[in-house]
Amino acid sequence: RKEVEQDPGPFNVPEGATVAFNCTYSNSASQSFFWYRQDCRKEPKLLMSVYSSGNEDGRFTAQLNRASQYISLLIRDSKLSDSATYLCVVNKGAYYKLSFGAGTTVTVRA
């Protein structure tokens, strides 16, 4: 079983729509959770950390469910510039070591 599993998509949505997707993680000792964004042929960039209480950053909302070991990301009012691959990232329980999911591809169309 992979440490972090994501639906690869693609999620094709029109501008202005809401899109949401999840990832699951296997290590119950994981303490830190993140969403990274990766554009085509570019490096991953931190989008946001995910906190137990849930958190928002503008149009992006992240939720964490420790009991079920899943993390979600919701994008409201999608923009063309939101088209990217979103990587779910989990601390492996060991200092500094992160485990990356394979990514969920989102394409926002005009």
Place this chain on the structure above:
Amino acid sequence: DARVTQTPRDKVTEMGQEVTMRCQPILGHNTVFWYRQTMMQGLELLAYFRNRAPLDDSGMPKDRFSAEMPDATLATLKIQPSEPRDSAVYFCASGQDFPSTDTQYFGPGTRLTVL
């Protein structure tokens, strides 16, 4: 705007040749990570350093890969001899103990093609 830099950005080489990739972490960062990304495997951690000391290189094929940090401003990843299956994008990332050990900043990557 501080960034991680990597050289070369693209490298095409033939099987059996030595490949050296270089990374300059963000000034002041004390952790450095090497990742490999392929379509099949996604992002895999190869090795990482803290305060220039190697902490873990268990993700790296030891027989042909080596990672070093000769000083705080330079990390290197070497493959000798290279094989076609090493073709991938190699990312370097850096971070620091505060405010968060888990926030990593990635360089632009080295796209390696081994023929």
